[in-house]
Amino acid sequence: MAEVNEGAAAPSARSDYSRYPGTFKPPAILIQRAWLRRTLWIAALVWLVLALSTIEVNWVRVAEGMERGWRFIKGFLTPDFTSRWKDISAGLVESLTMTMTSTVAGVLLSVPIGIGAARNVAPSVVYYLCRSIIAVSRSLQEIIIAILFVTMFGFGPFAGFLTLTFATIGFMAKLLAEDIEDIDESQTEAVRATGASWLQLINYAVQPQVMPRLIGLSLYRLDINFRESAVIGIVGAGGIGATLNTAIDRYEFDSAGAILLIIIFIVMLAEYSSGFVRKWVQ
Amino acid sequence: MNTTDTVPVWQHRTTGKRLLIWFGWLLLVALCVYSWQLMTRDTIWAFVADAPRQAADLGSRMFPPRWSYIEKLWMPLWDTLNIATLGTLLGVVIAIPVAFLAASNTTPSKVFVRPVALFIIVASRSINSLIWALLLVSIIGPGLLAGIVAIGLRSIGFVAKLLYEAIEETDRLQIEAVTATGASGAQILNYGIVPQVLPAFYGISVFRWDINIRESTILGLVGAGGIGVQLQASLNTLAWPQVTMIFVVILGTVVISEWVSARVRHAII
Amino acid sequence: MSGPAFRSTHTLLEVSQLSKTYAAGDKALDDVSFSIPAGQVVGLIGPSGAGKSTLIRCINRLVEPTSGTISLSGTNITGMSTSELRSVRRRIGMIFQEYALVERLSVMENVLSGRLGYVSFWRSFTRHYPKADVQKAFALLDRVGLIDHASKRADALSGGQRQRVGIARALEQDPELLLIDEPTASLDPKTSRQIMRLLLEICNEQHLPAIINIHDVVLARQFTERLIGLQAGRIVFDGSPAELTESVLTRIYGEEDWTTLDHETEAA
Numbered sequence: 032m033a034e035v036n037e038g039a040a041a042p043s044a045r046s047d048y049s050r051y052p053g054t055f056k057p058p059a060i061l062i063q064r065a066w067l068r069r070t071l072w073i074a075a076l077v078w079l080v081l082a083l084s085t086i087e088v089n090w091v092r093v094a095e096g097m098e099r100g101w102r103f104i105k106g107f108l109t110p111d112f113t114s115r116w117k118d119i120s121a122g123l124v125e126s127l128t129m130t131m132t133s134t135v136a137g138v139l140l141s142v143p144i145g146i147g148a149a150r151n152v153a154p155s156v157v158y159y160l161c162r163s164i165i166a167v168s169r170s171l172q173e174i175i176i177a178i179l180f181v182t183m184f185g186f187g188p189f190a191g192f193l194t195l196t197f198a199t200i201g202f203m204a205k206l207l208a209e210d211i212e213d214i215d216e217s218q219t220e221a222v223r224a225t226g227a228s229w230l231q232l233i234n235y236a237v238q239p240q241v242m243p244r245l246i247g248l249s250l251y252r253l254d255i256n257f258r259e260s261a262v263i264g265i266v267g268a269g270g271i272g273a274t275l276n277t278a279i280d281r282y283e284f285d286s287a288g289a290i291l292l293i294i295i296f297i298v299m300l301a302e303y304s305s306g307f308v309r310k311w312v313q
Numbered sequence: 314m315n316t317t318d319t320v321p322v323w324q325h326r327t328t329g330k331r332l333l334i335w336f337g338w339l340l341l342v343a344l345c346v347y348s349w350q351l352m353t354r355d356t357i358w359a360f361v362a363d364a365p366r367q368a369a370d371l372g373s374r375m376f377p378p379r380w381s382y383i384e385k386l387w388m389p390l391w392d393t394l395n396i397a398t399l400g401t402l403l404g405v406v407i408a409i410p411v412a413f414l415a416a417s418n419t420t421p422s423k424v425f426v427r428p429v430a431l432f433i434i435v436a437s438r439s440i441n442s443l444i445w446a447l448l449l450v451s452i453i454g455p456g457l458l459a460g461i462v463a464i465g466l467r468s469i470g471f472v473a474k475l476l477y478e479a480i481e482e483t484d485r486l487q488i489e490a491v492t493a494t495g496a497s498g499a500q501i502l503n504y505g506i507v508p509q510v511l512p513a514f515y516g517i518s519v520f521r522w523d524i525n526i527r528e529s530t531i532l533g534l535v536g537a538g539g540i541g542v543q544l545q546a547s548l549n550t551l552a553w554p555q556v557t558m559i560f561v562v563i564l565g566t567v568v569i570s571e572w573v574s575a576r577v578r579h580a581i582i
Numbered sequence: 583m584s585g586p587a588f589r590s591t592h593t594l595l596e597v598s599q600l601s602k603t604y605a606a607g608d609k610a611l612d613d614v615s616f617s618i619p620a621g622q623v624v625g626l627i628g629p630s631g632a633g634k635s636t637l638i639r640c641i642n643r644l645v646e647p648t649s650g651t652i653s654l655s656g657t658n659i660t661g662m663s664t665s666e667l668r669s670v671r672r673r674i675g676m677i678f679q680e681y682a683l684v685e686r687l688s689v690m691e692n693v694l695s696g697r698l699g700y701v702s703f704w705r706s707f708t709r710h711y712p713k714a715d716v717q718k719a720f721a722l723l724d725r726v727g728l729i730d731h732a733s734k735r736a737d738a739l740s741g742g743q744r745q746r747v748g749i750a751r752a753l754e755q756d757p758e759l760l761l762i763d764e765p766t767a768s769l770d771p772k773t774s775r776q777i778m779r780l781l782l783e784i785c786n787e788q789h790l791p792a793i794i795n796i797h798d799v800v801l802a803r804q805f806t807e808r809l810i811g812l813q814a815g816r817i818v819f820d821g822s823p824a825e826l827t828e829s830v831l832t833r834i835y836g837e838e839d840w841t842t843l844d845h846e847t848e849a850a
Binding site for chain 1: 353361399453458531548
Binding site: 484486487489490491492493494495496497499500503504505508509511512 | 642644667668669670671672673674676678680682683684685686687691695696697698699700703706707748751755761
């Protein structure tokens with residue numbers, strides 16, 4: 032009997048719902064003030080219209096280009112490795128040697144600079160000097176550095192080597208310095224308490240904590256340097272980029288496709304093997 | 314272990330492992346020396362020796378910068394910002410479906426679709442935006458459009474990679490709960506997955522926008538619009554004071570965009 | 583919708599010869615059969631790893647059973663295609679151990695997500711739910727004492743509050759059956775009791791049958807009218823709390839486990 036009563040009670044409870052609001056607006060996620068949100072939306076819309084209107088597109092040229100685009104896709108699918116193989120292999124050797132030497136040189140140089148840029152182990156004069164080297168290296172793009180180095184050292188992979196080394200220093204030294212600043216203070220203190228010299232301190236307390244990540248970062252930078260080495264050739268700093276530039280200039284899209292596939296392949300290989308090495312180091 | 318008559322030696326690695334590590338280092342050094350010789354085979358050392366003089370010469374030509382040149386840089390700067398922003402938008406719009414196709418928990422087929430999506434990501438990531446620009450200028454002609462598409466193509470891989478990793482890291486229990494209510498596939502995506510990856514998505518997009526600002530400043534070197542066009546023209550005419558001025562503007566833009574990106578990301582997280 | 587009074591006369595859930603073997607070869611469920619009449623609250627007890635969680639997940643097919651049949655009010659669930667499954671899942675409300683709220687959505691969106699099986703994608707995407715659904719959601723939030731928190735984000739709530747939202751979400755589905763997976767395992771003892779009491783009140787009010795998967799024997803005895811004991815994937819006990827003697831508990835939990843559990847019971 033009780034069951035029947037409750038069964039009858041349920042619909043009446045349902046009719047009570049009418050006293051609750053029937054609409055709900057989910058709260059705004061980012062910007063709470065409605066007027067600000069609306070203003071920003073309108074501003075974004077105005078910008079979009081303005082930006083799109085300033086693009087001047089030569090549709091005749093684009094239509095013409097569609098045929099070339101199709102040829103590029105075909106070239107990418109049926110790459111031609113053979114007819115320009117001499118240029119490709121020369122460019123590839125330059126790129127790979129440049130990558131290898133500049134990563135090693137860059138990492139070696141970034142170690143003292145990174146240590147110097149760590150607030151907890153370096154005196155303040157050294158700290159500011161190293162930090163400014165890092166800032167300059169990081170804010171200048173590889174291409175811009177390459178332009179300057181090519182002007183100073185002449186065309187060819189040597190300028191490319193210097194460019195990539197310089198860029199590596201900024202990248203590695205910053206991350207290394209942050210790592211050193213993050214290390215466990217109690218370990219440095221323990222070593223310091225034994226009366227260790229500054230060099231011993233670095234060797235015993237800092238190096239073991241930072242080393243695995245340093246190796247991992249070096250491998251990552253190796254990958255980046257290879258990709259960059261394919262670009263700086265465009266401004267004359269050697270490497271596969273120069274070969275690619277020529278191929279595209281001559282509309283030899285099948286050779287260009289071959290070069291791009293080689294680049295993709297090497298990047299994949301580097302990524303795969305660096306994962307392997309990183310696991311092995313740990 | 315050690316009796317008194319043998320000299321106790323403390324080692325933290327076994328002999329075999331130590332040998333292997335030494336051998337590895339030796340190999341690295343050999344490879345490096347070999348690479349160096351190959352690379353510098355055609356280097357003309359006279360030019361290198363001349364470099365300090367060249368540098369001094371270059372320095373004297375570059376300074377002071379031609380400040381008045383800035384009047385001609387406003388419009389290219391506007392173009393550069395538009396290339397970066399529109400390119401980021403384009404890349405992000407394409408990257409979203411690619412990321413969902415690549416994530417192992419949302420892909421419709423692990424055997425056919427996922428490898429294709431992963432290849433798109435690798436291809437896009439391996440090729441620098443300047444190379445994309447080079448190609449596009451040759452295909453559709455010089456101008457802003459080539460720059461925007463180049464930035465977009467390069468951004469796909471970057472955004473899609475980080476996004477699909479975020480999708481794979483979502484909490485499975487929340488998705489299970491939404492599934493249990495009888496939600497359809499699209500609703501599970503909308504209620505279970507999207508809210509979890511949205512902050513990561515905003516962060517990634519702003520981060521890429523910041524990188525794209527840097528990259529779009531030089532696309533003009535190959536004719537893809539923006540301030541790089543002025544840079545190329547000034548370099549060709551050896552107008553070094555103008556080059557310096559352009560560097561100053563680029564540096565300023567990069568610093569500002571980095572600041573904006575850091576602020577926005579901080580606000581989101 | 584035809585009224586609980588009608589349903590009370592027939593078997594609501596029928597599970598027969600249900601087995602589940604995972605890909606790794608572990609046999610989680612072995613020939614499990616039982617039925618639940620409308621309005622009955624059943625406690626599912628057993629040591630961890632006995633297959634409790636697998637069993638309730640088989641009922642709404644979050645876990646795919648290997649063999650056997652499950653039917654809800656006469657509809658066979660086990661034979662359904664994925665698209666038909668949607669209409670059955672919405673009839674079964676589920677409450678989770680770790681609340682499983684969508685953390686970054688508001689409390690109200692979480693409750694309304696109980697209607698996902700009923701509304702179109704577009705409606706759910708734009709959050710324009712039918713008026714009756716929204717009113718019901720507010721009413722349920724009021725019932726569990728959280729109406730003032732409707733616009734808060736789910737991750738801003740405490741554990742007990744989140745579980746209340748989880749209950750409201752399940753009830754928003756207008757379920758015919760509740761599956762409740764360790765509702766108190768992540769909560770402190772006091773909140774655990776409050777949540778159990780609330781669940782029982784609601785089940786009684788709405789004449790709603792439920793399967794509560796619970797490892798705390800004391801709570802299970804106190805709050806349910808029927809207990810099913812699971813051990814290594816098999817049913818070893820099915821009866822009222824009064825019938826759950828020490829020897830039965832030994833059969834479910836094993837000798838050693840039971841003595842430690844006994845101490846806990848005395849302490850509590």
